Amino acid sequence: MSWFSKTLNSTIGRKIFMSLTGIFLILFLTVHVAGNLQLLIPDGGKAFNIYAHTMGTNPFIQVVSKLNFAFIIVHIIWSILLTRQNMAARGVGYAASSGASSKWNSRNMGALGTVILIFLIVHLRKFWYVFKFGEVPTTTIDGAEVPNYFLVVNEAYSYWYYVVFYVVCLIVIAGHLNHGFQSAFQTLGLNHKKYTPFIKAVGALYSIIVPLLFALIPVMMFLRNL
Amino acid sequence: MNLTLKIWRQQDANTKGEMKTYEVSDISPDMSFLEMLDVLNEILSKKGEDPVHFDHDCREGICGMCSMVINGRPHGPKQAITTCQLHMRSFKDGDTILIEPWRATAFPVVKDLVVDRGAFDRIIQAGGYISVNTGGTPDANEIPIPKKVADEAFDSATCIGCGACVAACKNASAMLFVSAKVSQLALLPQGHVERKTRVEKMVAQMDEEGFGACTNTGACSAECPKEISLENIARLNREYVGARLSSENI
Amino acid sequence: MILDSKIPGGALEEKWEKHKFNIKLVNPANKRKYDIIVVGTGLAGASAAASLAELGYNIKAFCFQDSPRRAHSIAAQGGINAAKNYQNDGDSIFRLFYDTIKGGDYRSREANVHRLAEVSVNIIDQCVAQGVPFAREYGGLLDNRSFGGAQVSRTFYARGQTGQQLLLGAYSALSRQIANGKVEMHSRTEMLDLVMVDGKARGIVTRNLITGKIESHSAHAVILATGGYGNVFYLSTNAMGSNATAAWRAHKKGAFFANPCYTQIHPTCIPVSGDHQSKLTLMSESLRNDGRVWVPKEGRKGLTASEAVAIPEEERDYYLETKYPSFGNLVPRDVASRNAKYVCDEGRGVGATGLAVFLDFADAIKRDGKDVISAKYGNLFDMYKQITGDNPYEVPMMIYPAVHYTMGGLWVDYNLMTSIPGLYALGECNFSDHGANRLGASALMQGLADGYFVIPYTIGDYLAQTPYDKIPTDHEAFKAAEENVKSINRKLLSIKGEKTVDEFHKELGHVMWDYCGMSRNAEGLKKAKEEIKKIREEYWQNVKVIGANEELNMSLEKASRVADFLELGELMVDDALHRSESCGGHFREESQTEEGEAKRKDNEFSYVAAWEYKGTDNESELNKEALQFENVKLTQRSYK
Known part of the structure; x- marks a missing residue:
């Protein structure tokens, strides 16, 4: 093995993969939530449709989007690699286990991640797949005919069980982010007496605010549709 | 104090182990956890049974030899001490205590609670x-x-x-x-x-x-x-x- | 037999320098032709193994613990002395030498102690280079503190864990040589016999503690660095595994045992809380700087610390302050220990067992405030609370003396070689530097001096005169030693008696503590000798050892160690009985001043008592090595 692959295959190297892809996904979520909040602008979906259309056609965004998929896959594969390594490292488990010394979400990132994966599949099938390959009705904005993505979303969020599913999944994402955010920095070795408390505080706020904003979208749209 | 102990017993690295239950009585709250196990071992020895093997040496919290997971927590319920510094006043009369070895593939069990x-x-x-x-x-x-x-x-x-x-x-x-x-x-x-x-x-x-x-x-x-x-x-x-x-x- | 200490001639401060020049050297290319066994991996053993491996010798190192890092050197709290004079307070090599000789109550060799003081400065350099994190001042230079028995600040320390940090330094050096392939490390392996060929030490027989396998190891020289024998007393501040077996079995092969009665009893330990007690915990001596020692004037057995708070001043006896007005609570270790014993013997001891005195911080807290006291002793107070459940900020502590260190050990000459050619003893295992009493922060210094800076020179002198030929382990001497070890273990396992090993060990401990402890007299010692014999006889008839040899069997390990304690205990008593003077840690009631203080008899006893084994049932033979004092004047201590 070359020094490079040796490094990437070391325990710390694998963790760095998790950390870097995780940080990218956090950035993605930030952009994603900012864009999606336009769904709440009471303009019949105009702003959102312009935004979504741009996202779907801009070549730069297309590259980033491919990267995003790639990172999600790397994040998943490496988490499986690490989980297998970690389970093998324990061997025989304990008869008694106590959670007194760590937080529940930090110990169950894999389980939380699995729920998030299921959510992703549902989420992508419902929106991304439909936007990309399905039949989307069109609307005219400033004289141009564009797909009316807003309508698809609005329709989906008129079912209460979709809304509940999204809210529950976003709570899970919050749990995952709550540990993942500061953990990513710790893994990269970015630890400093001055800045680490700040990173931790930002991470804690982020893990609440971003999922909360995301959750607002289905809830508000559902209420408006009543 | 009277206590029920559930302790991991394993003859050697190649034998399968299991949790075994023991009762000890008249335990003083002033005893250290290891002294409580000494009491159990004296009883077992008197009966001609193999005493519970565990690593221990300095018994003042510095050599790093003692190694037990007590009720799911390494070195027991108190923070910042080793097993040898844990005293029985941290437990209540009638408690059931689970005692297991360090669990890790890299630390294979040698015997009972002793690991490598x-x-x-x-x-x-x-x-x-x-x-x-x-x-x-x-x-x-x-x-x-x-x-x-x-x-x-x-x-x-x-x-x-x-x-x-x-x-x-x-x-x-x-x-x-x-x-x-x-x-x-x-x-x-x-x-x-x-x-x-x-x-x-x-x-x-x-x-x-x-x-x-x-x-x-x-x-x-x-x-x-x-x-x-x-x-x-x-x-x-x-x-x-x-x-x-x-x-x-x- | 005449004991040749091989002390070089010339002026005191030139002896070591000259000696290093005069002794023979082994050519660097030839060093790899020699094998050396090192038993024990504490400060002395690990530093010796590492240093000798660096020189090129092939080392086999042994320890009974699971890792060399666990040796009991790790538990030393206070610090390590060195004559660096970094504090500009008048320290010098001669002053450290003088303090150590005087502290040892003039029962150690001048030449050895001076060498110790000389190399002390190198130890600090070495340890710092290894990355030992000693305490530092704000300017970045090393900090020092003062310690008992000295009027200068020469003690280097790493918070309360100096022993640990020094051991980890030596362990890291050892680990490096293991990785280099120059040291073959055998952990969880116990030496059970010494192998001699043609009157020279040529190997050892060990038991693999996991498989029970009895194995032979051959070498050109054997170094024992196996620590002290304080566990003869059952209760001591030693680790549970600390034992005398390697040293004792070497003694039975002909190595003389010197001054076995010199034991140090530390005054500030946490008292025994009941029969279940397995070991004693030391509290730093520094507590006596602010704590006041007292007992009630009228005996009240069972008095608890919380009841004591209510006892009015006039009913308290601050006995050290009354008896020793100038030193008060700061009298030396042995004086403080002995007086605690006296008040308890009078029935004025406190606590459930009546074997404890109070160490009270109420006045200090009133005077300096809780914060100041907490800054000084916070961690000690926490430790005390952890163990006893009492809070020393609110109620007085209870303390009692405990066995802590043994100054006696295998007799060695100036080269640290025992009376068996090719067998060396280092650190607490030998008798050499502390005389009848060891000063605080000197044990670490001696262990590392022996291992880093003495043995690497002196062993060459012997090896240079030894042929390269290796003795195969199927040699009859190895076979015989293996058979000896096997038969001892077989015997222990076959008795299948009624009493456990611990029961016998406790009995021995009681006898030793009562008659050969802080205060000794002829009548008691004679009685102790009889008692020990009886216990030993019963041991070999009635001990119950569970299990088999071919497994991890801690019951068997303990049984073989206690068997040796039962013999060593008797020798300690013999030595204490013959030395009818009081000196250092050895107090004979028959030899005291009018004020009841220790009285040396320099005319009669200014010698090292080196005992020669003559068979378990025969009396050991006493050999004397006279002590010459050319550079210090012998004085009697006074603390009034």
């Missing part, structure tokens, strides 16, 4: 030292070291190598142990000469021993009898990546 922690020695042998021969060293005051740095290096150096971090970690990761030694020697100027090679070799050995990865749960530090901080692990990550990127070791 040779992996830790091999990690130190891989590079946990400063290569100076005896004699010919400069005067001790030749290199001034800021007090803050010396104190921080000391905090890392207090690790007693007991392995509670591995036992506590859900991934049986040895990162806290490795990082404590790497930190101590990376902080001190004397350690700078071999800084890169050291961290590369120690991490490689850690991986070879089959320890898990750190997922930053913080359980290791919370259960560490010497309260070694998680900052050490961040430093280890930093040192490792820096060394791999810049050292000339292929």
Whole structure:
């Protein structure tokens, strides 16, 4: 093995993969939530449709989007690699286990991640797949005919069980982010007496605010549709 | 106090083990946890049964020999102490106490509660030292070291190598142990000469021993009898990546 | 037999320098032709193994613990002395030498102690280079503190864990040589016999503690660095595994045992809380700087610490302050210990067992405030609370003396070689540097001096005169030693008696503590000798050892160690009985001043008592090595 692959295959190297892809996904979520909040602008979906259309056609965004998929896959594969390594490292488990010394979400990132994966599949099938390959009705904005993505979303969020599913999944994402955010920095070795408390505080706020904003979208749209 | 003990019994590394139940009575709250086990062992010996084997030596919390997971927690329910410093007044009359060995593939069970922690020695042998021969060293005051740095290096150096971090970690990761030694020697100027090679070799050995990865749960530090901080692990990550990127070791 | 200490001639301060020049050297290329066995991996053993491996010798190192890092050197709290004079307070090599000789109550060799003081400065340099994190001042230079028995600040320390940090330094050096392939490390392996060929030490027989396998190891020289024998007393501050077996079995092969009665009893330990007690915990002596020692004037057995708070001043006896007005609570270790015993013997001891005195911080807290006291002793107070459940900020501590260190050990000459050619003893295992009493922070110094800076020179002198030929382990001497070890273990396992090993060990401990402890007299010692014989006889008839040899069997390990304690205990009593003077840690009631203080008899006893084994049922033979004092004047201590 070359020094490079040796490094990437070391325990710390694998963790760095998790950390870097995780940080990218956090950035993605930030952009994603900012864009999606336009769904709440009471303009019949105009702003959102312009935004979504741009996202779907801009070549730069297309590259980033491919990267995003790639990172999600790397994040998943490496988490499986690490989980297998970690389970093998324990061997025989304990008869008694106590959670007194760590937080529940930090110990169950894999389980939380699995729920998030299921959510992703549902989420992508419902929106991304439909936007990309399905039949989307069109609307005219400033004289141009564009797909009316807003309508698809609005329709989906008129079912209460979709809304509940999204809210529950976003709570899970919050749990995952709550540990993942500061953990990513710790893994990269970015630890400093001055800045680490700040990173931790930002991470804690982020893990609440971003999922909360995301959750607002289905809830508000559902209420408006009543 | 009367207690029910459920203890892991395993004849040797190649035999399957199981939890066995024992009753002890008239336990004084002033006894240490190990003295309570001494009482049980005297009873077992009198009956001609094999006493429960467990590692212990100094019984004052510094040698790092004692190693028991008590009710799911390495070194028991109290923080910042080893098993030998745990006293029975931390338990209640009638309690049932589960006692298990450190669980990690890299720490195979030798007998009952005794495990083989040779992996830790091999990690130190891989590079946990400063290569100076005896004699010919400069005067001790030749290199001034800021007090803050010396104190921080000391905090890392207090690790007693007991392995509670591995036992506590859900991934049986040895990162806290490795990082404590790497930190101590990376902080001190004397350690700078071999800084890169050291961290590369120690991490490689850690991986070879089959320890898990750190997922930053913080359980290791919370259960560490010497309260070694998680900052050490961040430093280890930093040192490792820096060394791999810049050292000339292929 | 005449004991040749091989002390070089010339002026005191030139002896070591000259000696290093005069002794023979082994050519660097030839060093790899020699094998050396090192038993024990504490400060002395690990530093010796590492240093000798660096020189090129092939080392086999052994320890009974699971890792060399666990040796009991790790438990030393206070610090390590060195004559660096970094504090500019008048320290010098001669002053450290003088303090150590005087502290040892003039029962140690001048030449050895001076060498110790000389190399003390190198130890600090060495340890700092290894990355030992000693305490530092804000300017970045090393900090020092003062310690008992000295009027200068020469103690280097790493918070309360100096022993641990020094051991980890030596362990790291050892680990490096293991990785280099120059040291073959055998952990969880216990030496059970010494192998001699043609009157020279040529190997050892060990038991693998996991598999029970009895194995032979051959070498050109054997070094014992196996620590002290304080566990003869059952309760001591030693680790549970600390034992005398390696040293004792070497003694039975002909190595003389010197001054076995010199034991140090530390005054500030946490008292025994009941029969279940397995070991004693030391509290730093520094507590006596602010704590006041007292007992009630009228005996009240069972008095608890919380009841004591209510006892009015006039009913308290601050006995050290009354008896020793100038030193008060700061009298030396042995004086403080002995007086605690006296008040308890009078029935004025406190606590459930009546074997404890109070160490009270109420006045200090009133005077300096809780914060100041907490800054000084916070960690000790926490430790005390952890163990006893009492809070020393609110109620007085209870303390009682406990066995802590043994100054006696295998007799060695100036080269640290025992009376068996090719067998060396280092650290607490030998008798050499502390005389009848050891000063605080000197044990670490001696262990590392022996290992880093003495043995690497002196062993060459012997090896240079030894042929390269190796003795195969199927040699009859190895076979015989293996058979001896096997038969001892077989015997222990076959008795299948009624009493456990611990029961016998406790009985021995009681006898030793009562008659050969802080205060000794002829009548008691004679009684002790009889008692020990009886216990030993019963031991070999009635001990119950569970299990088999071919497994991890801690019951068997303990049984073989206690068997040796039962013989060593008798020799300690013999030595204490013959030395009818009081000196250092050895107080004979028959030899005291009018004020009841220790009285040396320099005319009669200014010698090292080196005992020669003559068979378990025969009396050991006393050999004397006269002590010459050319550089210090012998004075009697006074603390009034």
